[in-house]
Amino acid sequence: MNTNRSTTSLLLSAAEAAALISSGISLWIAGDLNILRKLPKGNWIGGTIPYFQIGGAGLDERGKVLAGKFTPLAGSPKIQNYDIVSISDICIDAPGHGYTHLILPAFSAIHSHYARNAIQFPGMFIQPVVGWVAGMHLSEPDTPPAVIDGQSGEIFTERALAMHVPLPESHDARIEIVNNFEQGEGDCIQFPESGFSTHKCIIGNKEVDFSTWLQSKHADLKMPLVADYCGAMVNVSFKGIDKSGRVDFYAPVFSGVNYRLAKEAVENTNPTSLADADFSCNCILNYLYRKPGIGHLSEITGPLAFGEIAWMLLNQTQVSLVMEKPE
Structure with a gap:
């Protein structure tokens, strides 16, 4: 071609x-x-x-x-x-x-x-x-x-x-x-509901407060979440965390999908x-x-x-x- x-x-x-x-x-x-x-x-x-x-x-x-x-x-x-x-x-x-x-x-x-x-x-x-x-x-x-x-x-x-x-x-x-990002080697993250915001996530089959977990990992919110769709890396960018601890995104996360914090693509x-x-x-x-x-x-x-x-x-x-x- x-x-x-x-x-x-x-x-x-x-x-x-x-x-x-x-x-x-x-x-x-x-x-x-x-x-x-x-x-x-x-x-x-x-x-x-x-x-x-x-x-x-x-x-x-x-x-x-x-x-x-x-x-x-x-x-x-x-x-x-x-x-x-x-x-x-x-x-x-x-x-x-x-x-x-x-x-x-x-x-x-x-x-x-x-x-x-x-x-x-x-x-x-x-x-x-x-x-x-x-x-x-x-x-x-x-x-x-x-x-x-x-x-x-x-x-x-x-x-x-x-x-x-x-x-x-x-x-x-x-x-x-x-895409300049790929999945990092950290924990697999799932979400109980699909949407542009969440308070909770699921890690190791346990529901946890997502903002608290992000802080515990010293996560850089300039780096997106990344899902692997049969080899295609799809990012979900962080918009921010409000005073109530709600985590907002620029695109929706989907329940049942495995996400990880991003790393730079090799x-x-x-x-x-x-x-x-x-x-x-x-x-x-x-x-x-x-x-x-x-x-x-x-x-x-x-x-x-x-x-x-x-x-x-x-x-x-x-x-x-x-x-x-x-x-």
Whole structure:
């Protein structure tokens, strides 16, 4: 298989983005809401995030947007918004040959619903679903993350937006997941209930207070929990511990799943070949917790999001979409 670079992510001024939209190109756009809401109508979807990864460095930029083109195409991409009822049809609505680019607003009901239930949606994992979770500037935590339908100009804080992208038969879309973490050698951790928060966990068949256990292990909450799904390492990042001892996460933990505290992955998990991916995003926590450009942010360009989507919701993970052209 030969990779064929057909999408370019561009850091643009508002005027440059407006000109690109007016040219009729189908786009995804990430940026501050104050810019996104002023852009002209067109075939684009957007999400609020002012943090970008440009090459191996992170950027906090509220005066520009990051845009990516959807090409090559076999017909016009279709924009569709979803609520917590209709989102289960996202794979049914997908093109027969192509992929879906999805943007979710962070901390919304649909964000939570998708994180808990996406793996059970009809048709999931048959066609690629890739995307990211919109957020807000960290200096404004009370500002609700939003997604924008470029065709209608509508702004949603409780709906998801998708661009269903049909591909010509000459191209295939492949999702690559890069995780800098793997399971450590410590205790196996289970949870009595699924959810974004917990007071209790199960260790050695005994239910214990999770925050107390974390403190006893001097756990670094910048390191996620990691579950091993048949060899695929899936992270759940810590959001924090409140005054009552409740432990909060950026993605749900699931009952019956074995987790361990993370350690750094031994292998080099930042392949340079993904620098030319058609779409990439990385987790904002990898930007906040790591030193940009020192082996932890690979040479990609894309949003530094509040979550990454590779079919299911991921944390502290880099996700890329690579277009392949069969020989």
